[in-house]
Amino acid sequence: MNSTRNVLNIILILCVCLSWGCTDGAQKRENGEILTHTIELSSLFPSSSSPCVLSTRASNTKSSLHVTHRHGTCSSLTSDKATTSPDHAEILRLDQARVNSIQSKLSKKLTDRVRQSKSTALPAKDGSIFGSGNYVVSVGIGTPKRDQSLIFDTGSDLTWIQCEPCVQTCYSQKAPIFNPSSSSSYYNVSCSSAACSSLSSATGNSGSCSASTCVYGIQYGDQSFSVGFLAKEKFTLTSSNVFDGVYFGCGENNQGLFTGVAGLLGLGRDKLSFPSQTATTYNKIFSYCLPSSSSYTGHLTFGTAGISRSVKFTPISTITEGTSFYGLDIVAITVGGQKLAIAPAVFSTPGALIDSGTVITRLPPKAYAALKDAFKAKMSQYPSASGVSILDTCFDLSGLKTVTIPKVAFSFSGGAVVELGSTGVLYAFKMSQVCLAFAGNSDDTNAAIFGNVQQQTLEVVYDGAGGRVGFAPNGCS
Template identity: 50%
Template sequence: MAALIFLLLLYSSKNSYAFQEKMSTLETEGLRHSHVFQISSLLPSTVCNSSTKVMNRKSSLEVVHKHGPCFQSSQDRAKVPSHAEILSQDQSRVDSIHSSLYMNSMEEMDAVTLPTKIGISVGTGNYLVTVSFGTPGKKYALIFDTGSHFTWTQCEPCAGFCHDQVEPIFDPSKSRSYANVSCRAATCNQISAEGMQQDCSSSTCVYGISYGDSSSSAGFLAKEKLTISRSDVFPGYLFGCGQQNQFRKGNRVAGLIGLARGKFSFVAQTARKYKKIFSHCLPSDDSLTGYLTFGGTKLPKTIKFTPMSKSFQNTLFYGLDIIGINVGGQRVPIKSSVFTTAGAIIDSGTVITRLPPTAYAQLKSSFQKYMTSYPRAPALSILDTCYDFSRSDVIIAPTIGIVFNGGVEVDIDFSGIFYIRNESQACLAFAANKDANDVAIFGNVQQKTYEVVYDDVKGRIGFAPGGCN
């Protein structure tokens, strides 16, 4: 009997070790599909920490957040819009993108009666780069936008109105390389074809561009020397010399540089040098810097490309084909038709990723199953899945991966999973579109820390993790 008991205890002990080993394996596997982080790591810093990566890149500009310490003083940051205002502005941009694409589809169906084109809302315009205009060159901070196609900056004498900006306003009379475009020039006639207002003033070509959030710029179409770096100089660059300009609250920038498709876009005007290739990396935190790089000479080895969606070839936007979403390493049960109904685009100016209503509901449901340890918090504007982390030092959240055509999965950085108001209100940084027929939008929060490469000649978009942090 004693021998039997000994054997049973030995067997039980061996099974216990096996059980513990199995549990350890399961825990390790679970953590592999989880983000473990301190909530403090997502809270804003007041000190700017510049990255050295942009300094080592040819044909690159430093990217900063317009509300962060790398661009604004503490006094300026005290005047920034509230989170509710930021998200409201973001919704304005999304609404104008949806309206623009709807109008574009109407034009294709009706080639006789063309509806009025609606400009894309500038929205929050989170990210800035600094370029130089004129001879001698003067530096200006501009919003860079993959959903806009026109470059403009405020100009003296500001015959109408110029909003407050950080740098002195550009004065074309002090530049040796500035030249207005004549009304008789073929370039002037192109303005209306690009969806802007066209007029003349004393034989000088006048442009007008209105955005979906009441932002606008009107002034002279002109040519000027645009400088990116010592080796990247573009004489005769077409841009808008704004005399009557209006931006939403919180924008103290000089203007905008458009990276979308279109005859006036930066991508089109520099195609001979950069071959319609550019990439950007948006930092994980507003106090960090990223980069905007032109040309494709040094693409990272870890990059994976997905084809651009052919559904958006005749628009300003860069389209993507979403085929699925993973949460905690598991595919969320969403029918493929949910994503193909309206398609998807990628946009640097949209903050929060928008998904078809059915897809968002399934994502939300899957995400909530992993977050039951944390108390819920009230909704924040368009964000309805929020948590109170004030009693937790370390947060464990499931990974979220967006899967694109070709099986390319973008595993969202933990800084792109939550939109943080404070420790007591951290919200899932995704939202639902109003209608299943509205295009999905892959927003800039979810793009954080990835080098995102746009190759419009080969029709592909690449993603490489760990791009700028």
């Protein structure tokens, strides 16, 4: 009798598991969906001796540039002693400075701007953003063209480079500093021009005059700055993608954390940004893929060339109106296939944005707590480790070759569901300290930020004209 009852109980349990998936212990659902990633731990620690693997998309698409990690194997900057990679603590410190600046700008706390005097003096700080500047592209500037390594930034508008002569100071860069007098296509912009008047929205500081020539100034949240002349010049992306008369800043007084690179490529939404200036050709559409490690390249592609048919779009939210940023509406997060119990207002009240320069994704406190708890529960087989800086959920994976982690996915308005790549969930300091690559904001009113660790290997599409942002997997291949 008892044996018959036990058999019936086993059958009942099996039926429940088949019906509900027994998700706590299962590796996949009934429909075959895999709920975990298994990662080779060695992939979290790329070797400096690893060969550079080039993105086929960047190599084969006419309007594509190779994206390299600034301090990685593929970067032309790595041989420069001045570009020694910052340690993790410094990266996270700079990341927090960038986040503070973004959130301050969004909250409109910096409303009182000191008017800039009519000189090349440092402009008043207004909350423009910069951080560790992880990703770099090479752009030809001038006639004859000089290749310049530029950090690309979706949170900035004005493109600028260092220029000779350095009136006060220039930081160290790998390539020779651009000399405008050696370019036949360079010319300065009048301070009475509409473009000079547009500097206020693009940089937060009004243009000023020096002998009728427009002077720009931009200072970032970490105290880095660039001051110089607003100018027009020929920009060469590829041999078949050349643009005359692009507005940019020719900086003669520059200082900060840009060491090694020539300047910055602004991909924001202002009319002085590069996508806006090339809108007649590309219709404000560009896409990129950030590589999974520093020994791979990704791509930055302008226009619709090569965009995957599997891209899922979400509308740009209104939270970022009047700023450079591309806003998102997060509606849900799932961990290991399970939707987290997060009230909609947790996301909708502060809003969210996507940013190429923020490293670690920031979430509202309640959302981060739910994510952390769910992730820790599904990682209970691994010993915990002490936190580092802003990262408080860490594991000791010493002696292991692989780690199995739950998949994490974000749902955005419009039905777009984005599953993060296997490298988009963890941030590794050392084998004994591998951390969940998310952090909580300090305040419920601070916007969430979808950072670049989570964007790795995704194809991210910015459709400025269509007012939407899209995502697709396997974007670097």
